[in-house]
Amino acid sequence: MDAAVLSLVPATVPARVASSAQDAITPPLRNSFRLERSWRDTVPFDGVVASRWRMPAPCDTAFERAGWGEGYTLAVHLSSTRMLFQHEREIVWSGFVAPGTMLVTQPGERATVRFHAPCDVLHVFLPMRQVRRLISGARGADAPQPIALGGSGLMRDAAIERLALLLADVQDGAVAFHRDYACAIREAIVARLLALQDDAGEARDTRAEVRRASLPDWRLRRALAYVDTHLAEPIGLRDLAASAGVTRMHFAAQFRLAMGLAPHEYLMRCRIERAKSLLLNADRAILDIALACGFRTHAHFGAVFKRMVGASPTGWRAQRLERGEAIS
DNA sequence: ACGGTCGATCGCGTTCATAT
DNA sequence: ATATGAACGCGATCGACCGT
Numbered sequence A: 001m002d003a004a005v006l007s008l009v010p011a012t013v014p015a016r017v018a019s020s021a022q023d024a025i026t027p028p029l030r031n032s033f034r035l036e037r038s039w040r041d042t043v044p045f046d047g048v049v050a051s052r053w054r055m056p057a058p059c060d061t062a063f064e065r066a067g068w069g070e071g072y073t074l075a076v077h078l079s080s081t082r083m084l085f086q087h088e089r090e091i092v093w094s095g096f097v098a099p100g101t102m103l104v105t106q107p108g109e110r111a112t113v114r115f116h117a118p119c120d121v122l123h124v125f126l127p128m129r130q131v132r133r134l135i136s137g138a139r140g141a142d143a144p145q146p147i148a149l150g151g152s153g154l155m156r157d158a159a160i161e162r163l164a165l166l167l168a169d170v171q172d173g174a175v176a177f178h179r180d181y182a183c184a185i186r187e188a189i190v191a192r193l194l195a196l197q198d199d200a201g202e203a204r205d206t207r208a209e210v211r212r213a214s215l216p217d218w219r220l221r222r223a224l225a226y227v228d229t230h231l232a233e234p235i236g237l238r239d240l241a242a243s244a245g246v247t248r249m250h251f252a253a254q255f256r257l258a259m260g261l262a263p264h265e266y267l268m269r270c271r272i273e274r275a276k277s278l279l280l281n282a283d284r285a286i287l288d289i290a291l292a293c294g295f296r297t298h299a300h301f302g303a304v305f306k307r308m309v310g311a312s313p314t315g316w317r318a319q320r321l322e323r324g325e326a327i328s
Numbered sequence B: 001a002c003g004g005t006c007g008a009t010c011g012c013g014t015t016c017a018t019a020t
Numbered sequence C: 001a002t003a004t005g006a007a008c009g010c011g012a013t014c015g016a017c018c019g020t
Helices: A003-007 A015-025 A128-139 A158-172 A178-202 A217-229 A237-244 A248-259 A263-279 A286-292 A298-309 A313-322
Strands: A033-035 A050-055 A062-065 A071-077 A081-087 A090-097 A101-105 A111-115 A119-127
Touching: A050 A158, A071 A128, A071 A158, A081 A119, A090 A101, A090 A217, A090 A248, A101 A158, A119 A128, A119 A158, A119 A178, A128 A178, A158 A178, A217 A237, A217 A248, A217 A263, A237 A248, A237 A263, A248 A263, A263 A286, A263 A298, A263 A313, A286 A298, A286 A313, A298 A313
Parallel strands: A033 A050
Antiparallel strands: A050 A119, A062 A111, A071 A101, A071 A119, A081 A090, A081 A111
């Protein structure tokens, strides 16, 4: 959805008015996604499933929003960042955030954030009535409601992350029937969150909740800086551990505690992030991009890319170029 | 020439015991 | 509490091959 269309619907108009106004201006199928002009400025009136907040450079501003009263807000970080995040003035997270990390803001809960690094966040709006309906369907009509979704801290889940990436693709309207598509993905996300909650009750360890950092921040900072600087070169666990000043075994364990994912997995995500931006240059060969992102063969690059993105590098590039996202 | 797939090899991540 | 090191299973990696 382009900025001109977005500007026609102020974020502050009442829900019902906004819905009908937007329907009158644009075809109904273009309503499910918004780009945020300020952090979480979207009023998720009927039809808006998700919105996205991108900040290319860090700024010193703290953003504060009262939570959406009619539902939950799921924030999925599409890129790595560094932030201080609070719910009702209580610190939820302070420090580095890996791509794929997520957190849920409960209905009406006040959220405050200060980003210390560029960020790219997808906000998915989960209406309370939808959550209620799914709970009643799965646990019976007399199941206790309402519930707190997603716990109180940062968490990771591969399935939700993949669903969120699919939802991000709806942004430009490239997916046919994309409003139904977006609603179906949202429903799947809610179901998955509820399933995770059930799992957490039976076996707490199965839930991938990100815990507070136990690797000291200065060590983590040095390791992440090393990744950023040497991304195009071979980086081993030993290199990262050495940059942080600990042994590789200790580093692997502590890094996982701090970031919620293994060092190698983090490295691959960073490489694929960079590869995606390079792929938008249609003239650049796949092998060239693979080498520029630290892969030593196109075979390895293709395999990792397909595993993480769900498409081959050329397939993904073709999709993006079709949508006019090429850069020169 | 470029890009995708497959199989063998190797290194990573995890666990556990131990030291400081 | 924090850090190190050994052992081991398995997934990541890379070279070879094939298709376009």
